[in-house]
Amino acid sequence: HISKLPQVEPSIFSVMSALAHKHEAINLSQGFPDFKSDQELIDLVSSAMNSGYNQYAPMAGNLELRKAIASKFELLYNSSYHPESEITVTAGATQAIYTIISAFIHADDEVILFKPAYDCYEPAIKINGGKPVAIQMEAPNYGVDWGDVASKISTKTKMIIINTPHNPTGTVLSEKDMLKLQSLTEDTDIIILSDEVYEHMIFDGLKHQSVCLFSGLKERSFIVASFGKTFHNTGWKMGYCCAPKELMVEFQKVHQFNLFSVNSAMQKGLADYLQEPKHYLELANFYQEKRDYFLSLIKDSKFTFKPAQGTYFQVLGFEQITPEKDVDFAKRLTMEKGLAAIPMSVFNVDHTDDKVLRFCFAKKNETLKRAADILQALN
Ligand code: PMP
Ligand code: GLN
Numbered sequence: 035h036i037s038k039l040p041q042v043e044p045s046i047f048s049v050m051s052a053l054a055h056k057h058e059a060i061n062l063s064q065g066f067p068d069f070k071s072d073q074e075l076i077d078l079v080s081s082a083m084n085s086g087y088n089q090y091a092p093m094a095g096n097l098e099l100r101k102a103i104a105s106k107f108e109l110l111y112n113s114s115y116h117p118e119s120e121i122t123v124t125a126g127a128t129q130a131i132y133t134i135i136s137a138f139i140h141a142d143d144e145v146i147l148f149k150p151a152y153d154c155y156e157p158a159i160k161i162n163g164g165k166p167v168a169i170q171m172e173a174p175n176y177g178v179d180w181g182d183v184a185s186k187i188s189t190k191t192k193m194i195i196i197n198t199p200h201n202p203t204g205t206v207l208s209e210k211d212m213l214k215l216q217s218l219t220e221d222t223d224i225i226i227l228s229d230e231v232y233e234h235m236i237f238d239g240l241k242h243q244s245v246c247l248f249s250g251l252k253e254r255s256f257i258v259a260s261f262g263k264t265f266h267n268t269g270w271k272m273g274y275c276c277a278p279k280e281l282m283v284e285f286q287k288v289h290q291f292n293l294f295s296v297n298s299a300m301q302k303g304l305a306d307y308l309q310e311p312k313h314y315l316e317l318a319n320f321y322q323e324k325r326d327y328f329l330s331l332i333k334d335s336k337f338t339f340k341p342a343q344g345t346y347f348q349v350l351g352f353e354q355i356t357p358e359k360d361v362d363f364a365k366r367l368t369m370e371k372g373l374a375a376i377p378m379s380v381f382n383v384d385h386t387d388d389k390v391l392r393f394c395f396a397k398k399n400e401t402l403k404r405a406a407d408i409l410q411a412l413n
Contacts, residue, residue, distance in 0.1 A: 038161050045153050046380045053365065054374035060405050063364075063374040065201070065346060067396040071267040072313070079303030087299040093290050095123025095274065096301035102308035103274055109311060113246035115276045122282065122289055123296045126271040127231045127260040132158045134227055134256050134275065135193070137288040139164035143192035148178060150381030152201050152229065164192070170383045173390065174340060174351070176203040180214040187218060194219065197229040198243060199236055199344025202381055202392040206236060206343045212243045216250040225281065226255040231263045231273070234317040236344040237325060246276075253278055256285070261304055263346075264314055266396075272300050321346050321395070324402065328395045331406030336413060346396040349378065353389045355412050360388045367391075373408045 050063035061068075070076075087096075094100065100117035107113045115121050124130040131154055139145060141163035147155050149168045156166045169182050183194075196215070198207040219226070228245040236242050245255040256277040262268035277285065307313055325342055332339075338351040356363055360377035368374040379388035395402060 039157055042157050046376055050364065050374050050376055053368045057369050057372065059368045059372040059374045060401060061374045062393040062405055063376045065394045065396065066268040067266045068401055069266065069398050071265055075265055075303060075307045078306045079300050082299040082302035087302040089298065091295040091298040091301055093295050094286060095296060096305055099123055099301045099305035102305050106308065107246060111244050111246050119279045120282050121274060121276050122286060123274045123301055125293060125296050126262060127229065127258045127273040128154050129293060130258045130273055130275040133288050133292060134285060135159055136162055137284045138225055139192060144188065144190040145193045145195060146183065146186055146191060147195040149383050150202055150378060152197060155195050168383050173387045176205045178211055184218055191224055193225045193227055195227045199232040201345050202347055202376060202378060203349055204342025204345045204347050206240055207243050209243055212248050216248050220250050224254065226251055228255055229258050231258065231260040232345040233259065234264055234314045235321045235346055236318055237322040240343055256281060264317065270300055272296065272304060324395045327399055328402045328406060331403060332409050335410045337409060347392050347394055349390050349392050351390045360391055364391055371408050373405055
C-alpha cells in the first residue's frame with residue numbers, strides 16, 4: 035500500500051467551506067472570524083517587517099515572544115514556564131499537536147482521546163504507528179465518564195489528549211474533571227496533550243482549568259495554544275506550546291527538522307501586542323456577547339440548545355425540524371437555504387449523535403442576524 039492514511043478524506047472544514055463558497059452561503063461552518071484582526075496588531079507586524087524581522091527566527095521562537103508568553107502564564111495561572119527552555123513558537127496549534135505526537139508516539143503506543151474530537155489528532159497518531167483509543171462523550175452534556183477512562187488506561191497508554199474549552203461541543207472541563215485526570219495518571223509516565231486553543235473564550239463566569247494549575251499534571255503535560263484563535267487571524271497560522279524542559283527537549287528535536295522556525299515578523303508583532311493583557315482578557319466578554327446575541331435571535335426557532343460554555347461554537351439540535359442525518363441536513367441547508375454549518379457526527383465513534391450541527395458565532399452581528407433569519411424560518 036502506498037497510502038499511510040488510507041481512510042483519510044478531505045476534512046469536513048474544507049468540504050463545508052468549499053460548499054458554502056460554491057453556493058454563496060453564509061459560512062458558519064469552519065471556525066474563523068469574518069471581521070478583521072486589530073489594526074494595532076497588523077501595524078506592529080508591518081513595522082516588524084519594515085525594521086528587519088525578515089530572516090529566520092531562532093528555532094524555539096523569538097525570545098521576546100517567549101518571554102511574553104511566559105508572563106501571560108504567570109498573570110493568568112500563576113504558573114511559570116521558562117522562556118528559554120519550556121516554550122516553543124509553532125505554526126499554529128496544528129503543527130504543535132502533530133509535532134508533539136511525532137516526538138513521543140512509537141508504534142503500537144495507545145493514545146486516549148475523547149469523542150467528539152477535533153479532527154487533527156487521530157491522523158497524527160496513526161501516521162506515527164500509534165493506536166487511538168476513543169472515549170465517546172454522550173450528548174447533550176458531553177461530560178467525561180472517568181470510569182470509562184480508568185478502564186481504558188493500560189500499560190500501552192502513552193498519551194491522553196484533552197481539549198478544553200471543547201471543539202465542537204463548547205463544553206469545558208471542571209476542576210473536578212482535572213483532579214480526576216490527575217489522580218488517574220499520577221503514578222504513570224502518561225503524557226497529557228492539553229489543547230487549550232480556546233482558553234480565553236469561556237463564559238458565564240466559568241474559569242478555564244489549564245493543566246498548568248495542577249502540579250501533578252503540569253509535570254507531564256504539553257499545553258497547546260493558537261494566536262489565530264485569540265487574535266482573530268486564523269490565516270496567520272501562529273501558535274505555541276509549553277511543557278517542562280525534559281519534554282520540550284524532545285519536542286524541539288522534531289520541531290527543528292519539520293519546521294525549524296516560524297514567521298519572524300509575526301512573532302515580533304505578537305510579542306509587542308502581548309505586552310497589553312487586555313488584548314486577550316477582553317475576549318471572553320466579546321464572544322459571550324456574540325453567543326448571547328446569536329441565541330437571542332433563534333430562541334423562538336425549533337432548534338434546541340444549551341448555551342456554549344466556551345469556544346466560538348454553538349451546537350444546535352434539529353430533531354424537531356427534520357428526520358435527516360446531520361451530514362445530509364448540513365449539505366441541504368447550505369445548498370438550498372444558503373447557510374453552512376458543521377455536522378457533529380463526523381467527529382464521533384461510529385458517527386453517532388447525528389441530530390446536531392455546530393455553528394461558528396465568530397461573526398459580525400449582521401452576519402449572525404442573516405444566519406438567524408434562515409434558522410428561524412425553518413419549520
Ligand atoms: N485545536 C482545536 C480544538 C481547534 O479548534 C483548532 C483550530 N480550529 C486547532 C487546534 C488548530 O489551531 P491552529 O489554527 O492554530 O492550527
Ligand atoms: N479549527 C477550525 C474549526 O474547528 C478548523 C480549522 C481547519 O479548517 N483545519 O472549525
